Amino acid sequence: xxxxxxxxxxxxxxxxxxxxxxxxxxxxxxxxxxxxxxxxxxxxxxxxxxxxxxxxxxxxxxxxxxxxxxxxxxxxxxxxxxxxxxxxxxxxxxxxxxxxxxxxxxxxxxxxxxxxxxxxxxxxxxxxxxxxxxxxxxxxxxxxxxxxxxxxxxxxxxxxxxxxxxxxxxxxxxxxxxxxxxxxxxxxxxxxxxxxxxxxxxxxxxxxxxxxxxxxxxxxxxxxxxxxxxxxxxxxxxxxxxxxxxxxxxxxxxxxxxxxxxxxxxxxxxxxxxxxxxxxxxxxxxxxxxxxxxxxx
Amino acid sequence: xxxxxxxxxxxxxxxxxxxxxxxxxxxxxxxxxxxxxxxxxxxxxxxxxxxxxxxxxxxxxxxxxxxxxxxxxxxxxxxxxxxxxxxxxxx
Numbered sequence: 001x002x003x004x005x006x007x008x009x010x011x012x013x014x015x016x017x018x019x020x021x022x023x024x025x026x027x028x029x030x031x032x033x034x035x036x037x038x039x040x041x042x043x044x045x046x047x048x049x050x051x052x053x054x055x056x057x058x059x060x061x062x063x064x065x066x067x068x069x070x071x072x073x074x075x076x077x078x079x080x081x082x083x084x085x086x087x088x089x090x091x092x093x094x095x096x097x098x099x100x101x102x103x104x105x106x107x108x109x110x111x112x113x114x115x116x117x118x119x120x121x122x123x124x125x126x127x128x129x130x131x132x133x134x135x136x137x138x139x140x141x142x143x144x145x146x147x148x149x150x151x152x153x154x155x156x157x158x159x160x161x162x163x164x165x166x167x168x169x170x171x172x173x174x175x176x177x178x179x180x181x182x183x184x185x186x187x188x189x190x191x192x193x194x195x196x197x198x199x200x201x202x203x204x205x206x207x208x209x210x211x212x213x214x215x216x217x218x219x220x221x222x223x224x225x226x227x228x229x230x231x232x233x234x235x236x237x238x239x240x241x242x243x244x245x246x247x248x249x250x251x252x253x254x255x256x257x258x259x260x261x262x263x264x265x266x267x268x269x270x271x272x273x274x275x276x277x278x279x280x281x282x283x284x285x286x287x288x289x290x291x292x293x294x295x296x297x
Numbered sequence: 298x299x300x301x302x303x304x305x306x307x308x309x310x311x312x313x314x315x316x317x318x319x320x321x322x323x324x325x326x327x328x329x330x331x332x333x334x335x336x337x338x339x340x341x342x343x344x345x346x347x348x349x350x351x352x353x354x355x356x357x358x359x360x361x362x363x364x365x366x367x368x369x370x371x372x373x374x375x376x377x378x379x380x381x382x383x384x385x386x387x388x
Contacts, residue, residue: 026302029312033303047305050363050370057364269356276353284340 034261052262084168118230149239175209351384
């Protein structure tokens, strides 16, 4: 059968393109324009070339918050992805009231607005009235997230894990449910172990949803702002000040629009690069497997 | 109307160049459609993939030069052009 190629269909994406141009491309172009100028007000701007980029790239404060951002994003990914898979594997396999109940309970943290999540944990982790903080102190740990940097980190990571692991679990659960029963029956006939079933049936089939989960969690955690801002305010000192908070301080607190614009573009390029790397490496292994599969069959 | 966007001549040239590249790629695709192939990059790529990779590479070449050295931006630009050509041709 000949596949008909009709390029007229491209016109149908024109409305979407106009929308994206309005909401993303034009603002991004403006940011590029801002990043090469010293802006005083709407009518007074001086062209400074790449000076802001040079300044931003050599700024210690930004290096530190970039490093913290990477440590944060990779540590929550390292916890949330395996934990999410584990939760999805333990969920009930058949439809029924137990499944519905689990799904609702899992989805609850996802429904809470970010600033409320921050507030919940701010109270929850307090040593005097918070259950978590009080329990930690009662168990003999010197826990105080407002004074100790490690405690603050622990609380921020724990909060993100609590808030977003359900998303990974729900995605994985939907991926698991899409596996036909025949695979499990075949595995049973082969007397495959629990691990072999996971390694050769479930995990390969989860890859597509895992790409989405990793990408979503990476991008989202890399841009995290509200929760740590409400919980720790970036403290103690600068211990939990992540990239977007540094950026906001620069753009709105100090009104340095030029450097802030240059910094946002660098930020954007880093997110673009890492997301692209994740996406290509994960979808690449998929393609290789398909090739191997068709070669062997 | 475009006053709020704070245009400057260099950024206008930059975006015109990007638009020009995209337009050229579109026309080229219509008249000489490309096929996926494998070059020295560890994945099969189309012409558009290679353009994306080379643009991203040149962006990071510029940033590295700006952050790590005091050389003129034009040196980074020249290196980027060479890198882009290599990736587009043999990538």
